Structures are given as structure tokens and as C-alpha cells.
Amino acid sequence: MTRVKVCGFTREADLEAAIAAGVDAVGLIAGVTVDTPREIDLEVASRLAATVPPLVSSVLVTMPGDAGEARRRIERVRPDAVQLHGLDPVDVAALADAPADVIAVVEPTDPELDAYAETADALLVDSIDAEGGGGTGETHDWERTREIVTGLDVPVVLAGGLTPENVSTAVETVDPFAVDVASGVEREGGVKDYDAVERFVERATRARVAP
């Protein structure tokens, strides 16, 4: 069954609603260098991460300048996992002993996919913007991401432009370890649409990969 991450919470009530809807992971965006309505400061991220119950993963989504900054943010927020935008495989490898699983964000055509797969605990394949940020609301070539899933021995998370309306097709096409959504389940920037979150979770987990 495909796991589900919903990302970009700014309000505790939205986090609670998503957990009640059955998400496997919740993303908290802090320390990013792109303009987004979903960014919160590290202190708020730390407070929200502490509310996430056992058996649901908290994920710090961040764009640090280097591994040292990433480590400081992990120690401050104490997430179960950290989703890193913009670090190279060497910096990702330097976080192998950090107290969080490491998810490296890549685009489907990244020439260093193999190196990231060897150093990170999971890859998140996203339609990232020129600055390496996510939250674009854009899909990418899912066939290419399917090739990544079949070609690499690392959990692959599919992100980028997913919605309750397209997530079934995305899962059937890509067969990812998990799917990840931010803007596609919002009624306004940074505010989640609870019905959309429920429909996203239901359709993502019900979808079956074509044999």
C-alpha cells in the first residue's frame, strides 16, 4: 500500500485533522529560501513536531546551506525525518549519523540520482523550481519517476502537483513508496482543506499498481 505524506502545515488543527484522516507523515516547512505561504519558523516547527503522535512521522522540510546547518535544525526541531532541498550527495552523506532519517529531494533528471540513492534513506522526486524549492503545484514526467523506482534500491516518494483528482493515476503509473502533497490539498495557501486531505488519503491508499 502506498504511504501518504501531507506537507506544509501552519496550524495545529490542520495537523490534527490530517492525522485523523490517516496520513503516515506530516511535513513542516522551515528554513527555506523560497517564498511560500507554508513556511513556519523553526520554533513553531519544533512545537508542532512535538505534537505528532507515535506511528506518524514528522518531517522537517528545509533548505540548509550545508550539512552543519541541517544538523543544527534537526537538533532544534527533533523531527523523525528531514527532507533536504539543495544539498549535494556529500553533504547528505555527512548526515548519516544525524538523529533523523534523511530524505533527499531530487528532480527526475538529476544526474546524481545514484549518488543520492547511496547516501540518503529515501529520495523525494519533485517538480522543484529553479531555486530547488518545492510547492510548485506542477507535475513532472511520471514515467521517468517510474524508471527511478524500478532502477534504484531506495524508497522513492513522489511529489509535485499531486491532488485528490490525479493521485490514483500517479500511484498506478509510478508505484512509489509514498506520495507527498502540499498545495493540492489546500483551500488557501498554508490552510488545508480537510475534505481534500481525506479524499487524497483514501484514493492514494486505495489505488493499485497495474500488474
Ligand SMILES: O=C(O)c1ccccc1N[C@@H]1O[C@H](COP(=O)(O)O)[C@@H](O)[C@H]1O
Ligand atoms: O510547499 C512548499 O511551499 C515548499 C517550499 C519549499 C520546499 C518544499 C516545499 N514543499 C514540498 O514540495 C512538495 C510538492 O509540493 P506541491 O504538492 O506541488 O505543492 C511538497 O509536498 C513538499 O514536500
